[in-house]
Amino acid sequence: MRINRRDFLKLAGIGGAVFVLGPHNLAGAATKGKSQGDFFFLQLSDTHWGFNDPKINPFATTTLKTAIAAVNSLETQPDFIIFTGDLTHTTDDAKERRKRMGEVRDIINELKVKNIKLMAGEHDAGLDNGEAYQEFFGKTHYTFDHKGVHFIVVDNVSDPTSSIGDPQLQWLSDTLKPLDKDSRIVVLTHRPLFNLYPQWDWWTRDGAKAIDLLTPYKNVTVFYGHIHQEHHHMTGQIPHHAAKGMMLPLPAPGSVPKRVPIAWDPAEPYKGLGYRSIEAKGEKEYSLTEFPIKKG
């Protein structure tokens, strides 16, 4: 299924972001209309390594590896890959938490692409304020630049109350200050910054403060995880795109009384799971392509 770009823009009333939905040839998508500065990266999210419930995912120990094999077989490899949090499934056992982190790190190392950016989710960092995560993977909020795009990773999970916190908000403000108002900025978070569905804790308590800081900038796009499904939302001129998870699909916000994972359907294995490519095109466009776990 492909939505014509102009139709989509009309439908969504969006100037900056283009979403192209449905799986197709990434190599084709990535090379088409390539001009200087164009590039693509992948967003993988919510791998929940250590999750164990065969009713939800009978292939819990191989799903990530299957996806990595599919990524490695892409004709054109992405410039980098970002994992938007919940690398591991949470555990009360601090030793087990570290074991899971070591294991997921080793699996991720199997990727051909060596430029890997990692982020924490509350499952990784919520029980120990990110201590184990930082031992393995370093800082939980940071920036990097890639071909003219400023990427800002915001941590809204190490604080178990779903908050960014004032010190980090100050850091965000300081990070943004030197940038031109039309700089190309991508913000990466685990939780939605906006109030998607606070009833299920799908929000960031002080996310509005971050959005306020970002709003003067004309060219900001947010990619996040946490909700284990595709979701697109605008706050002002800022698009927010949630990615699918890679272990357990979750229901649409408020669609069922309880926020419990969707059961595995043998007729449609890996349904609801996947990852996406994000192609940065021209001045400010992003083309999103959703991929299933398994190729073909």
Add this chain to the structure above:
Amino acid sequence: MKPARNRVRLACILMLICISAIVANAYAEEQTEQVIKVTAKKFEYSPNEIRIKKGIPVVLEFTSLDRIHGFTIPDLDGMRATIEPGKVTRVRLVVPKAGTYDFHCDIFCGDGHEGMAGKIIVE
């Protein structure tokens, strides 16, 4: 002639009556307000279905049996409380409108946190 002093004395007496009335009132209120004890532990509240009457104040009295938990009702102005172990956390609630109000734990507490929830049924 001491009308001024008399007036002061009268004012004082009146004030005292007022204050004691307020104190008595508050005391009476505390006495009559319904208290509902709720325990929180990984990953449930007990009870997890609480029935109250609309417009009538109740006090939810939370204790945690294990670790720190949260309590929030997003549909009631996002009201929330932190439930710390070894402490009693009181939340006074007056809900003017009948309906079902979901609450959940808003402090990440482990594998099962997502299911730590309940509802307040206001009749």
